[in-house]
Amino acid sequence: MTSQPYTVRVTKDHLVFSAAHFITFNGNICERLHGHNWRVAVEVDGELDENGYVFDFIALRDATQKLVSELDHRMLLPTEHRQILVTPDEHEVTVRFEERRWVFPRDECVLLPIANTTAELIASWMGASLRSTVEPSSGSHVTELRVMVEENFGQWATWRTRLAP
Numbered sequence: 001m002t003s004q005p006y007t008v009r010v011t012k013d014h015l016v017f018s019a020a021h022f023i024t025f026n027g028n029i030c031e032r033l034h035g036h037n038w039r040v041a042v043e044v045d046g047e048l049d050e051n052g053y054v055f056d057f058i059a060l061r062d063a064t065q066k067l068v069s070e071l072d073h074r075m076l077l078p079t080e081h082r083q084i085l086v087t088p089d090e091h092e093v094t095v096r097f098e099e100r101r102w103v104f105p106r107d108e109c110v111l112l113p114i115a116n117t118t119a120e121l122i123a124s125w126m127g128a129s130l131r132s133t134v135e136p137s138s139g140s141h142v143t144e145l146r147v148m149v150e151e152n153f154g155q156w157a158t159w160r161t162r163l164a165p
Contacts, residue, residue, distance in 0.1 A: 011041035017072040021117040039150040046142040119157035
């Protein structure tokens with residue numbers, strides 16, 4: 001239809017999840033366990049298709065909602081951290097960092113394949129999960145995907161990737 005690029009953005013009042021986490025920084029500093037009311041927005045760039053749109057708002061919203069629902073009211077734990085040892089069993093997840101130890105009910109945890117539960121890495125996990133939904137191979141004209149995660153009012157992290165046609 002046209003070669004002019006457009007952006008589609010999805011953010012809704014229900015694209016919010018409440019979750020606990022802690023992060024480490026500067027080598028051996030570990031935050032106390034705490035929670036946020038995280039907000040998510042997703043943007044895709046691309047050319048218009050024969051219907052005059054870049055990507056279906058509803059499909060993008062629903063795919064994002066599925067991820068948000070997985071994280072809501074859970075303890076977010078990184079499985080790829082060099083110093084945080086996450087050991088799940090059928091009923092519990094034991095977490096160790098240096099001399100500290102936590103035990104959580106297994107069904108209240110989400111084990112994320114990331115190095116730290118920062119807003120940046122949560123956005124990257126969500127983006128990698130959404131990628132197959134919006135990739136050009138799925139019939140879309142999307143050329144870039146961005147996922148924004150707000151961990152606290154006014155504190156956003158954005159992950160982005162270019163998609164090959």
